[in-house]
Amino acid sequence: MVNFCPECSSLLRKKRFNGKYVLACRCGYEENNTSNEDDLKKKIEDKKNAISQNLIVIKEEDKIFVHPIVSKYCPKCNHNEAEAWQEQTRSADEPSTSFFKCRKCKRTWREY
Numbered sequence: 001m002v003n004f005c006p007e008c009s010s011l012l013r014k015k016r017f018n019g020k021y022v023l024a025c026r027c028g029y030e031e032n033n034t035s036n037e038d039d040l041k042k043k044i045e046d047k048k049n050a051i052s053q054n055l056i057v058i059k060e061e062d063k064i065f066v067h068p069i070v071s072k073y074c075p076k077c078n079h080n081e082a083e084a085w086q087e088q089t090r091s092a093d094e095p096s097t098s099f100f101k102c103r104k105c106k107r108t109w110r111e112y
């Protein structure tokens, strides 16, 4: 990746500053490198938050299931938030069935 200074169009050079890498120009212009360690940590945190908000993790004996939360209207209470998963009901040749569980009244239903 090559970056040029927006001030004087010279080639920017990477330099280490306060534990972060910044792109700096000989004219004094400095640009924060977006891939520095703090940003990376923040991105990982954001991802963790997103996962904890939209997924349900179910522990069953030695297995762990992760069920996403989807926008589905519950046929019972009309709540628009359901846990979703798929199960192979009959033979492996047939397509799996989608199951939904209402986040509010806990009703479970299926869709083919």
Ligand SMILES: [Zn+2]
Residues within 6 Å of the ligand: 005, 006, 007, 008, 009, 010, 025, 026, 027, 028, 029
């Ligand atoms: Zn410059």
Ligand SMILES: [Zn+2]
Residues within 6 Å of the ligand: 074, 075, 076, 077, 078, 079, 102, 103, 104, 105, 106, 107
């Ligand atoms: Zn419901």
